[in-house]
Amino acid sequence: MDKITGSEALLRTLIAEGVECVFGYPGGQAIPIYDILYDYKDKLRHVLVRHEQGATHAAQGYARVSGKVGVALVTSGPGATNTITGIADAMLDSTPMVVVTGQVPSPLLGTDAFQEVDVMGITLPITKWAYQVRHAGDVAWAVSRAFYIASTGRPGPVVIDVAKDAQLELVDYSYEPVNFIRSYQPWPDLNHERIEEAAELINNAERPFALVGQGVTLSGAEEELKCFLDRADVPAASTMLGLSAMPSDYRLNKGMLGMHGNIGPNRKTNECDVLIAVGMRFDDRVTGNLNTYAKQAKIIHLDIDNSEFDKNVKVDVKVLGDAKASLREITKLLKPATHKEWIASFTPDEEEEYEKVIKKELCPGDAVLRMGEVVRKVSEATGNKAVLVTDVGQNQMMGVRYFKYSQTRSVITSGGLGTMGFGLPASIGAKIGAPGRTVCLFVGDGGLQMTLQELGTIMQEKLDIKIILLNNNYLGMVRQWQELFFHKRYSCTNMENPDFIPIAKAFRIGAREIWKREELEHAIKEMLDYEGTFLLVAHVEENGKVYPMVPAGGSITEMLY
Amino acid sequence: MNTENKTLFTIIIFSENMVGLLNQITIIFTRRQLNIETLFVSPSTIAGVHKFTITTFADEATIEKLVKQLDKRVDILKAYYNTDEELAEQEMNNILLTIKPKSNGND
Numbered sequence: 001m002d003k004i005t006g007s008e009a010l011l012r013t014l015i016a017e018g019v020e021c022v023f024g025y026p027g028g029q030a031i032p033i034y035d036i037l038y039d040y041k042d043k044l045r046h047v048l049v050r051h052e053q054g055a056t057h058a059a060q061g062y063a064r065v066s067g068k069v070g071v072a073l074v075t076s077g078p079g080a081t082n083t084i085t086g087i088a089d090a091m092l093d094s095t096p097m098v099v100v101t102g103q104v105p106s107p108l109l110g111t112d113a114f115q116e117v118d119v120m121g122i123t124l125p126i127t128k129w130a131y132q133v134r135h136a137g138d139v140a141w142a143v144s145r146a147f148y149i150a151s152t153g154r155p156g157p158v159v160i161d162v163a164k165d166a167q168l169e170l171v172d173y174s175y176e177p178v179n180f181i182r183s184y185q186p187w188p189d190l191n192h193e194r195i196e197e198a199a200e201l202i203n204n205a206e207r208p209f210a211l212v213g214q215g216v217t218l219s220g221a222e223e224e225l226k227c228f229l230d231r232a233d234v235p236a237a238s239t240m241l242g243l244s245a246m247p248s249d250y251r252l253n254k255g256m257l258g259m260h261g262n263i264g265p266n267r268k269t270n271e272c273d274v275l276i277a278v279g280m281r282f283d284d285r286v287t288g289n290l291n292t293y294a295k296q297a298k299i300i301h302l303d304i305d306n307s308e309f310d311k312n313v314k315v316d317v318k319v320l321g322d323a324k325a326s327l328r329e330i331t332k333l334l335k336p337a338t339h340k341e342w343i344a345s346f347t348p349d350e351e352e353e354y355e356k357v358i359k360k361e362l363c364p365g366d367a368v369l370r371m372g373e374v375v376r377k378v379s380e381a382t383g384n385k386a387v388l389v390t391d392v393g394q395n396q397m398m399g400v401r402y403f404k405y406s407q408t409r410s411v412i413t414s415g416g417l418g419t420m421g422f423g424l425p426a427s428i429g430a431k432i433g434a435p436g437r438t439v440c441l442f443v444g445d446g447g448l449q450m451t452l453q454e455l456g457t458i459m460q461e462k463l464d465i466k467i468i469l470l471n472n473n474y475l476g477m478v479r480q481w482q483e484l485f486f487h488k489r490y491s492c493t494n495m496e497n498p499d500f501i502p503i504a505k506a507f508r509i510g511a512r513e514i515w516k517r518e519e520l521e522h523a524i525k526e527m528l529d530y531e532g533t534f535l536l537v538a539h540v541e542e543n544g545k546v547y548p549m550v551p552a553g554g555s556i557t558e559m560l561y
Numbered sequence: 562m563n564t565e566n567k568t569l570f571t572i573i574i575f576s577e578n579m580v581g582l583l584n585q586i587t588i589i590f591t592r593r594q595l596n597i598e599t600l601f602v603s604p605s606t607i608a609g610v611h612k613f614t615i616t617t618f619a620d621e622a623t624i625e626k627l628v629k630q631l632d633k634r635v636d637i638l639k640a641y642y643n644t645d646e647e648l649a650e651q652e653m654n655n656i657l658l659t660i661k662p663k664s665n666g667n668d
Contacts, residue, residue, distance in 0.1 A: 120581050120584070121584065124584055125588045128635065132581075182638070305633065
């Protein structure tokens with residue numbers, strides 16, 4: 001057998017694991033890997049980002065849209081520390097990602113060598129697994145184990161830190177996929193007693209209500225969820241990351257939960273008699289004040305992660321397992337039911353929300369553009385088939401509220417960590433992961449400028465992304481809190497912005513800006529017809545606010561609107 | 562640390578022998594502001610498996626969550642907890658168990 005270097009073993013293992021695309025940035029302690037990559041460029045696409053944070057967010061966008069593991073490749077020291085935000089983001093949002101970091105040669109470890117940083121120490125709290133490779137012989141095993149851990153059970157990010165001497169050392173290469181780890185059980189066996197208890201509660205429920213989380217998408221349980229809801233006639237609402245697991249126009253889909261969710265789902269959480277949470281983790285943005293959350297209901301929690309049970313909300317029935325299998329087994333035991341009156345009771349809330357919130361956002365009386373109407377018009381112009389990518393803040397809440405979804409894996413947004421700057425690089429990964437789909441990014445003027453340099457990546461890769469900048473010259477979400485809760489003291493939220501059109505032009509990206517409603521439809525058409533990436537700058541209402549809103553720590557039934 | 566209204570719990574962890582495992586364990590305590598009172602690490606009776614014995618003052622709800630977080634780590638085989646009283650009882654049982662066969666054999 002011919003000996004190969006650890007670097008080549010790394011690339012061969014990535015290919016063996018089915019990797020087609022790597023987002024990365026070379027540097028001193030990754031040069032041997034990049035040198036071998038030169039010979040492998042027809043087998044492995046490398047997307048050169050403009051900052052390592054962008055590599056992780058792009059890998060996240062790629063993973064979220066495709067269901068495959070996203071891969072980032074960076075150098076040691078600053079290269080590695082720049083990936084931290086993306087790794088933490090992927091950890092909180094259960095995104096399968098493998099980050100390969102270069103590291104100083106192992107004899108120099110612990111000597112404060114040039115560009116040395118304790119990658120293991122820094123990343124352990126924010127990874128599902130982290131491992132340092134010091135011998136070329138460990139490369140294939142560690143990388144394969146990384147993919148197994150990242151993609152199975154509750155997915156998450158894994159870091160593989162490869163010392164430079166391990167990259168250069170020669171090794172007899174043999175690849176054996178890791179598909180068993182004795183200390184790790186990714187898919188727990190179902191407990192049929194719990195399944196029966198859950199089914200019995202649902203069968204006897206008069207006002208059942210389901211909460212749909214990203215777990216449904218991650219487990220590919222969209223169809224099982226629909227069968228389950230249809231059979232027992234259970235209305236459902238989703239968390240932000242769970243959006244698009246059910247199509248927007250599905251009769252039992254009652255919208256989104258939480259701080260900026262829909263009025264009906266929030267109120268009904270505190271009126272239902274049985275609450276069925278599927279693959280969601282009762283985040284504080286979903287529950288509001290826990291002391292007033294669903295106290296009247298029996299709660300059934302389906303999750304693959306045992307540590308989520310009773311973490312925030314005490315539940316009555318814990319169904320540990322993969323959502324797909326759990327839903328299928330519970331559905332088998334369900335009696336067909338109808339809950340006509342209960343489902344109809346959502347309608348007054350929907351009408352109230354339309355009258356007091358949605359109408360003002362979609363058909364305002366004055367001339368100023370609203371964020372919501374821009375989002376809805378773009379969604380409609382794509383036939384509600386596009387992938388929605390958002391940044392964080394008002395653009396995100398308006399994006400997820402007013403966009404419509406017709407297929408799964410259509411929402412790419414930073415949920416748990418709330419990372420401003422996520423949007424632009426994530427849209428790069430989303431487009432590469434779903435080249436056949438239209439990708440629409442909604443971003444604010446603050447977040448766009450956090451990772452603006454990734455326009456260079458878009459230019460080099462000749463991607464086709466539709467970027468809609470909702471520009472209000474403010475850090476809008478913070479401004480909203482300042483207006484509502486801090487006596488309108490707008491501390492450090494006003495932004496003097498550059499002229500974005502020449503910036504887009506400089507990156508050879510199509511661009512247009514609009515101020516008026518009359519321009520909107522035509523501008524959207526121009527953007528969607530344009531071949532390649534297009535930046536549409538929509539100058540929107542300066543003091544726009546996202547409603548309804550549950551103030552932080554408040555009860556979910558006490559919404560401002 | 563104010564240990565009033567808190568119980569001393571003993572947490573037992575069995576893990577693979579990997580670099581950084583102690584670090585993985587202690588950050589889970591740190592994040593919840595729990596002080597480790599005592600810590601004992603040794604190879605277990607099973608080759609390749611290490612045993613951690615950790616004591617800490619906390620309330621039971623916190624310990625339950627903490628142990629679940631420990632158990633979740635990929636390279637941890639098993640994590641569980643006991644109070645001091647439970648452990649004393651367990652040790653008594655162990656003594657009884659070891660004595661019994663001997664006396665039976667001699668009778």
